[in-house]
Amino acid sequence: MDDTQVEAGDNNRDIEVAPALISVHPNQNSVAVAVGSDLRIFDLRGGCGVSLVDDSAQPFHKDSIRAIRYSANGKLLVSAADDKLVKIWSTDSWRCVSSVCSEKRVSAVAISEDGLYVCFSDKFGVVWVVDLHELEGNESLVSRKAAPLLAHYCSIITSLEFSPDGQFIVSADRDFKIRVTVFPKKPLDGAHEIQSFCLGHTEFVSCLAFICTMDYPQGFLVSGSGDSTVRLWDITSGFLLDTCEVGAKAGLLESNRSDEGCSTVSDLCIILDGNLIAVAIQSLQGIMLLHCDLSSRTLNVIKVVSIMGESFIPTSLGSSSHAELLWMVTGVSKLSGSDCNSLARVRVLSGFKKSNPDSVGHELTVMRDDELPGAEKLLEKLQGSVSIEENVFLAAAEAVKTAMCNLLIKKQYSMEKREFRKRSRNDRKIKQ
Amino acid sequence: MLENESNPTISKSTGLPRKRFYRARAHSNPLSDSHFPVPISPCHVDYSFHYPQLVSSDQVDSNKKIQFADVGCGFGGLLISLSTLFPETLMIGMELRDKVTEYVKERISALRATNPGQYQNISVVRTNSMKYLPNYFGKGQLSKMFFLFPDPHFKEKNHRRRVISPHLLDEYAYVLEIGGIIYTITDVEELGEWMNSCLASHPLFEALTVVELGADPVIKLLSTATEEGQKVARNGGQTFQAVYRRIVPSQ
Numbered sequence: 213m214d215d216t217q218v219e220a221g222d223n224n225r226d227i228e229v230a231p232a233l234i235s236v237h238p239n240q241n242s243v244a245v246a247v248g249s250d251l252r253i254f255d256l257r258g259g260c261g262v263s264l265v266d267d268s269a270q271p272f273h274k275d276s277i278r279a280i281r282y283s284a285n286g287k288l289l290v291s292a293a294d295d296k297l298v299k300i301w302s303t304d305s306w307r308c309v310s311s312v313c314s315e316k317r318v319s320a321v322a323i324s325e326d327g328l329y330v331c332f333s334d335k336f337g338v339v340w341v342v343d344l345h346e347l348e349g350n351e352s353l354v355s356r357k358a359a360p361l362l363a364h365y366c367s368i369i370t371s372l373e374f375s376p377d378g379q380f381i382v383s384a385d386r387d388f389k390i391r392v393t394v395f396p397k398k399p400l401d402g403a404h405e406i407q408s409f410c411l412g413h414t415e416f417v418s419c420l421a422f423i424c425t426m427d428y429p430q431g432f433l434v435s436g437s438g439d440s441t442v443r444l445w446d447i448t449s450g451f452l453l454d455t456c457e458v459g460a461k462a463g464l465l466e467s468n469r470s471d472e473g474c475s476t477v478s479d480l481c482i483i484l485d486g487n488l489i490a491v492a493i494q495s496l497q498g499i500m501l502l503h504c505d506l507s508s509r510t511l512n513v514i515k516v517v518s519i520m521g522e523s524f525i526p527t528s529l530g531s532s533s534h535a536e537l538l539w540m541v542t543g544v545s546k547l548s549g550s551d552c553n554s555l556a557r558v559r560v561l562s563g564f565k566k567s568n569p570d571s572v573g574h575e576l577t578v579m580r581d582d583e584l585p586g587a588e589k590l591l592e593k594l595q596g597s598v599s600i601e602e603n604v605f606l607a608a609a610e611a612v613k614t615a616m617c618n619l620l621i622k623k624q625y626s627m628e629k630r631e632f633r634k635r636s637r638n639d640r641k642i643k644q
Numbered sequence: 645m646l647e648n649e650s651n652p653t654i655s656k657s658t659g660l661p662r663k664r665f666y667r668a669r670a671h672s673n674p675l676s677d678s679h680f681p682v683p684i685s686p687c688h689v690d691y692s693f694h695y696p697q698l699v700s701s702d703q704v705d706s707n708k709k710i711q712f713a714d715v716g717c718g719f720g721g722l723l724i725s726l727s728t729l730f731p732e733t734l735m736i737g738m739e740l741r742d743k744v745t746e747y748v749k750e751r752i753s754a755l756r757a758t759n760p761g762q763y764q765n766i767s768v769v770r771t772n773s774m775k776y777l778p779n780y781f782g783k784g785q786l787s788k789m790f791f792l793f794p795d796p797h798f799k800e801k802n803h804r805r806r807v808i809s810p811h812l813l814d815e816y817a818y819v820l821e822i823g824g825i826i827y828t829i830t831d832v833e834e835l836g837e838w839m840n841s842c843l844a845s846h847p848l849f850e851a852l853t854v855v856e857l858g859a860d861p862v863i864k865l866l867s868t869a870t871e872e873g874q875k876v877a878r879n880g881g882q883t884f885q886a887v888y889r890r891i892v893p894s895q
C-alpha cells in the first residue's frame with residue numbers, strides 16, 4: 213500500500229528531451245530560438261544572424277536550454293539550461309553580462325517589469341531572485357549569487373510570470389497549483405506574503421500569461437494545463453472566472469482517446485496586447501485561437517488555425533506586443549537515433565489586426581518561407597538549415613509529440629524499481 | 645451503530661478502536677507522492693461528510709468554516725481535548741499515515757456514538773499538509789494551527805522535510821487570520837530551536853508574551869493532550885515550545 217516514490221528533486225535524468233523554445237523581442241527587433249543547448253538569435257532589424265559573445269564559457273550552454281525570455285524593455289535576454297546556468301545577455305552588445313549558477317536544474321525564468329530582478333525556479337520548487345541593479349551601464353561580466361525568494365513544497369515549478377503592474381509574481385507547478393505572491397520591495401529578503409492561490413486545474417499547470425488592456429491595466433491571468441483547459445483568473449482573489457475546454461473543442465479528446473494526456477496545453481501566447489490568445493496543444497497541427505472578453509470575463513474559441521503540408525505541432529509560441537505576427541517553433545533536442553540533434557522548424561502566422569478583433573481569423577495566413585522577414589537567412593540561423601528534409605522532420609514531430617506527452621506527466625515506477633529505490637534510500641534513520 | 649461485536653479492531657470493553665491494529669511505520673517521507681484524494685480547492689472540501697450533524701449537505705454555502713488545524717495529528721488526542729473545550733469550533737486533524745488516519749476516524753465515530761451530541765466538531769483527513777494545505781483552507785481562514793511533536797528529520801539534508809521551515813511558514817501565514825496563533829512543541833531540543841528561530845525571523849509572525857501564554861487555556865494541552873506528549877511526560881522528557889501570532893507586516 214506504499215506509494216509511488218516521486219521526488220521533484222530526482223537526480224536521475226528522467227526527462228531527456230527538451231522541446232525547442234521561441235521568444236520575440238518586445239519591439240520585434242530580434243527573435244530567439246533555443247534548441248537543445250543551442251541559442252540562436254536573428255536580428256530582424258539588421259536582417260542578419262547574431263553572434264553571441266560570452267567570455268566565460270564556450271559553448272554558452274552545455275546542456276538543454278529550458279527557458280528563454282526577453283525583458284519587458286527589451287534590453288535583456290535571459291537563457292537558462294540544464295547545465296544549471298542562468299545567463300543574462302545584453303540585447304545591444306549581445307554579450308553575456310552575467311552568469312548565475314543555480315544549485316539545481318532550472319525550469320522557468322521571469323524578469324521583473326522594471327528589468328531590475330531576474331527570477332528563476334529550480335527542480336526542487338524553489339524560486340530564486342538575482343539583483344541586477346549594478347548591471348546598469350556596467351557591461352562587464354559579473355558572476356552573481358541568487359537568493360531564495362519563495363518555494364512550492366517539493367513540486368516542479370513549470371512557469372513564472374510577473375503581473376503587468378509588477379506587484380505580484382505568479383508561479384505554477386505540477387501539483388495543479390498557481391500561487392500569487394506579493395513581489396516585495398526587498399526581494400532578497402524573500403517574498404512571504406501570498407496574495408492568493410488560483411486553484412481549479414485538475415492536472416499540472418503548464419503555462420501562464422497575462423492579458424492586460426487599457427481598460428484593465430492590472431491584468432488577468434490565463435493558464436494552460438495538462439487537464440486540456442485554458443482558464444482565466446482574477447489573481448487578487450484567486451477566483452476562477454472562466455474555463456475553456458480547449459482539448460474537447462479541438463476535437464482531440466474524441467479522436468485521441470487512447471492517446472491520453474496528449475491534448476495538454478503546451479504553450480500560450482497573448483497577441484496584440486490583449487484579447488487574443490494563441491494556444492498550442494499537443495497533437496494539434498497548428499494553434500487554437502481564443503478571444504478573451506474582459507468585460508464579461510469569458511474565454512471563447514475563435515477557430516483552429518491549421519498548418520497544412522507538414523506535421524507542425526508547435527512546442528513554443530512567441531509574439532511581440534504590437535506586431536501582427538505570431539511566431540511558432542517546433543523541435544527537440546537529443547533525438548535518439550538521429551545525428552541531427554538540434555532540429556527546429558519556424559513558422560509564422562500573419563494577419564492579426566488590432567482594428568477589428570472580431571473579424572480576426574479571416575485574414576490569418578501561415579507565411580511561406582520566402583515571405584518571412586529575413587527569409588532564407590532567418591531560417592538558416594534559427595532552424596539551422598533553410599530546408600528541413602521531410603522525413604527527418606516527420607520523425608522530429610513524432611518525437612516532439614511523445615516528449616511533450618511524457619514531459620510533465622508524473623513518472624510511475626514499476627514495482628521492482630520502487631522496491632529497489634526503497635532499499636537504496638538513504639534517508640531512513642533509526643529513531644532516537 | 646458500531647459493528648463492534650464482530651470487529652476485532654474495536655475494543656469490546658470501551659467501544660474504542662484498539663491502537664495495536666493500527667500500528668504503522670514511525671516516520672513517513674512527506675516528499676513522496678501518494679494516491680489519496682485532494683480537494684481541488686477549499687470550496688470542494690465536503691463539510692457535510694466531516695461534520696454531518698453540524699453541516700447538512702444542502703447547506704453547501706454554510707458560513708461555518710474549519711478554524712483549527714492539527715497538522716500531523718497522529719492518534720488525535722489533541723482534537724479530542726479541544727473538541728469539548730471549543731464545542732462551537734470546527735477543527736480538523738491532518739495526517740499523512742493512512743492507518744493512523746483510519747484509527748482517528750474510528751476513534752471519533754466511536755466517541756460520537758457513545759456521547760450523543762458531542763465530538764461532532766472534529767474530523768480528520770489523510771493528506772500531506774506540506775503540499776496540500778491551500779487545497780483545504782482559504783486565505784485567513786484558520787485561527788489556530790498546531791504542530792505537536794513533529795518528526796525531527798535530524799540530518800541537515802533532510803531539513804527541508806521539516807514541517808516548520810521558512811518557506812512553509814509563508815503558507816501558514818496565508819491560511820491563518822491576522823491574530824491567529826501557531827502552536828509548536830517538541831521534545832527534541834535542536835528541533836525546538838529550529839522552529840523557534842524560523843518563526844522568530846519570519847516577518848509575519850510575532851511571539852506571544854509570557855502573560856499571553858499564561859492566559860491561553862490551550863497551552864497546557866500542548867504537552868498533555870497528545871499521545872506523543874504523554875509518552876514524553878511518562879519518560880520525564882523535557883519539552884520546548886514556540887507559540888507565535890500571525891501579524892500584519894510592518895510598513
Ligand SMILES: C[S@@+](CC[C@H](N)C(=O)[O-])C[C@H]1O[C@@H](n2cnc3c(N)ncnc32)[C@H](O)[C@@H]1O
Pocket residue numbers: 671672674715716717718719720738739740741744771772773774775791792793794795807870871872873
Ligand atoms: C511524532 S508524530 C506526532 C503526532 C501527534 N501530533 C502527537 O503529538 O502525538 C508526527 C506525525 O506527523 C505526521 N506527519 C509527518 N509529516 C506529515 C505531513 N507532511 N502531513 C501530515 N502529517 C504528517 C506523521 O505521520 C506523524 O503521525
